Amino acid sequence: MFVRTITFLTLGALCLALSASAFPGQQVFRHKGGIHSVPAHVVAENENEKPIRFDGHRVLTVMTGSEEEADHVAKIVEELYLDLWTGPIDISASSSSIDIRVPPALLSVFTSLLPPHLPVSVKIPDVQKLIDSTSNFILGKHEDDFFKAYHTYEDIVVFMKKLAKEYTFVELVNVAKTYEGRDVIGIKFTGVNGTDAYMKKNGVELKKGVLFHGGQHAREWIGPVSHPSTFVIALTAFHHPPHLIRLRYILIEQATLTYMMHNLVTNYGKDDRITRAVDAVEWTLVPVFNVDGYIFSHTRNRMWRKNRQPNTLPFCSGTDTNRNWDYSFGKEGASNNPCSEAYHGHDPFSAPETKSLSEYIAAQENLISYIDFHAFSQLCESGFLIWVGMFPFGQCDELPPKRDFDDLTEASQRATKALRSVHGTSFASGPICETIYEASGSGVDWVYARSGVKYSFAVELRDKGEYGFVLPPEQIIPSGEEVLEAVLTLVEYIVEREEL
Template sequence: MLVPLILVAAALASAHHSGEDFEGSKVFRVSVDNENHVNLMHELASARQIDFWKPDSAAQIKPHSTVDFHVKAEDVVTVEDFLEQNELHYEVMISNLRSAMEAQFDSHSRATGHSYTKYNNWETIEAWTKQIAAENPDLVSRSSIGTTFEGRSMYLLKVGKAKSNKPAVFIDCGFHAREWISPAFCQWFVKEAVRTYGQETQMTELLDKLDFYILPVFNIDGYIYTWTSSRMWRKTRSTQTGVSCRGVDPNRNFNAGWCENGASKQPCSDTYCGPTAESEKETKALTDFIRKNLSSIKAYLTIHSYSQMLLYPYSYSYKLPKNNAELNALAKAAVNELASLHGTKYTYGPGATTIYLAAGGSDDWAYDQGIKYSFTFELRDTGRYGFLLPESQIRATCEETLLAVKHIASYVVQHLY
C-alpha cells in the first residue's frame, strides 16, 4: 500500500498536537566569538523559546564555537533583529523547517513495510525485530529488557554465533527521539551482520568471537511522539505529579556526575536530568541489563546525531580516562576507517573538550562500570540538515559508520580484558 507523502507530512507536523506545524520555522547558525556573544545568546534564550540543536542548551555555549537553534515562525523576525542589532554573525541553515521535514522522505509515496534505506516508524521496527530473529535463529535472538514509561517492550537483539561465555559489545540507538538516523544505523548493523556472515571474513570472525547486543530504539515513547505529534521532540515521555512539562533527557539521567554540568534541573528544559539518577524506566532497564552482564560486556557504543564526532569519556568533567591514550588512538583509527569510504570527516576526543560538558551520560556511566571501550558516535551531518538528514543519505551514513564500528569491535577482540 502506498501512502501519499502529504499524509506523512501531515502526520509529522500535525499542528493540533504540537501547537506548531513548523511552517516558516527556521534554523539559525550563530558564530559565538567571545564571552559577550555567549551572554547575548543567553539573553536571547531567556527572552524567547528557542530549540537548541547544537549544543543542547544555552548553558553549554562557549566562546569560539557555533550555535545551531530552531526558532518558531512567529519569532523569526524578532530573533533576526536581535542578531543584527548585536552584530552577531549568523547564517540560516534551514529556511523552512516544514519543507525540510517533508524533504527527509525521498519519495512521494511510501510503501508500508520495513526498509533499510528509509526511516521506519516504531511499529515497523518492532515487527522487524521479531522477523529478523525468526528468520535467522542461528545468529539472532530477541528478548525484552524492560518496558518504557508508556508500557512498550524494549526489544534487544543478541547477534552472534551461539557459544557460551562470549565477550560482548553493546550498541544502542535512538536515545534522543528526534535523531532518526540513529535507529536506522542499528537496523543496518543487524542486516549486514546477517547478510555477510560466512561471506565476509571480518564480520564472520566478529560474530564467531563476540556477541553484539543491539537495542534498536532506546527511547521508544519519544520516537513514536516524533512520528505522530512533534518531530522535534527529544526527551522521554514520562510525567511527574505536579509538573506540567513531560519527559527527561535520557542522556542526562545516568549516575555519572548526575545533574552537575550541562544538565538542567528544570523539568521543561530539553536537558532535564530527571528527579533522580535512573528515574526513567528506560534508563533503569539499560543499567540493570548492563550490570547483570558486566563480566561479558567489553565495549559500549551509543549512537547519536548530529555533528560527525566520535567521543569517549569523560563528558561530565574535564578529567581524562585512565586509558586515554589508547582510546584516543582507537578513535583516530576508527575515524580514519570511516572516512575511507565516502571521505566523511569526523572529529574525535574526550566528550567534555571535543563538544561540551554534559553530565549523566550513558557512555561515562558505562566506562565507570569498568567497560574500558566506551564511545559515543554523533552521525551525519554537520548541520546542513541537522536532525532532518534525508533518507537518501541513510545508506552512505550507515555504510561508513559500520566500518568504524567493525574496527572498534575487531580491536576489542584483540584486546580482551
C-alpha cells in the first residue's frame, strides 16, 4: 500500500550507472525538449489500448543477511522499477526474505546486479498463469455465490442497487467523482429500532456515522468483495523505513465491503448483534473509491494501482490517491516521480477523487469513524498473518492526544482479538512509525487531523504471499467473516466509549 519516497531524477539518469545500451528493455523518449529513459515494462503497463499480459514474469525470493545486502536489493528494485511483493524491505533486519516481480526482459539484468552469494529462488514461475488460474467473474445463481468470485464494477453497482431496492432503510449515495467522470457509489443505512430514543437521549438530529471504503488502489480487489486471511489496521498514518520500495496488492478490498454490507443489511432484524450495531450508528459503505483504476485493472492491466489521470510524462499515467490528500503532502513515503506507484500528484487534492471525497467527508458532521481498506502489505512474522493496529500520524514526530491515543489503542486491540477469534489468525498492534513505515498525504491522516474523525483507520488485507496479489476467490468468505467480526467489535467499542 505504501511506497518509499523516490526523488524525481530525470528519467534518463537512472542510478547504478545503467546506460540505455547496457540496460536491455529500456526505452528512450523525447518529451518537451528532454530525453527520458524508462524500462520498457513500465511503458507497456501504462498501455491503454489492449490488455496487458504478464507472461514470463516471475516472482523471485531474495534472501538477505545484513543491512547492507537489504539496502542493495532495495536500490536495485527502485532503479529497475520492479514490483516488491513483500515489504517493506527492512534494512535494519538481520535477515530478510524479499519477493520481487521481475519481467523476463530484466531477469538477467536483475540477477547480475545482485551480489552472487545471495540465495535466489522462484516463488511464482509465471504470473500470467497464476492470474489465468484464478480468474473468475461469473455471477452464480444463488445469493451466496456472489462471494465466491471477484466482480466487475458494474456487477458491484447492480449488487448495491438490489440491496437499496429490496430494503427500505438502505439508500444509494454518490460520495465522489472520478477523473473520467464516473460517480463513486455506495450505500447508506441505519436501523429504525430505537432511533427516537437515541435522538432523545443525545439531543441530536443525526446519529453518529461511520464511513468505510475500499478500492483506493485499483488492483486490491478483495476489499470491495470480502477480505483475505488477514490485514493490517492502521489508525490514521503510515511510516516506513528509508528503503521501502514498491508494495503491490491483491484482490482484497472490494470484496470486503460488499460482504460486509450484505451481512449487515440482510441480517438486520434477524441477528441481535447486527441489529444493535445497525441501530446504533449510520453506516456508509463504498466498495470502490478509485473506480477508473479498478475498471482499468479489469479491462487492461490487472496490476494497475493508481487513478487514470494523465501526468506530464505521457507514458506514466495516474496519481496514487492515497498520497494526494492535503495533510503532510509530499513528505516521506510519497514520490514526485509520475512513473512511481506512489506518485503524489502535482498538488494536494489534484486528483478529482480525493478532492470530491474530502468535500463529502467534510460535509458529514456526524462522522465518528472512517476506515480505508487496503490489501497485501505482507507484514508476516514467523509465518503468521497479522492485523497490525497503528496510530496517527504518517510522520514519526506526531502522535494524537493522549486520550485519543489510548482509545485508538484499545479499539485496535479489541478488534484484533475479535478477528483472531474467528479463524485463529495472529495479530499485533502498535504505533505506525514503529510498526511499519512513513507515508505522507494519506486519507486517514487527513480525515483524522482535518475533519476530526476520531476513530480513523486504514486496514491492510492480505495473505502470506503464496498467491501475492492474485488471492483465490475461495478465500473471500472466510476472510470476510473475520473482518465483519472485527468491525462489529470496533463499533461496539465506539458506542461504549463515546456513550452513544
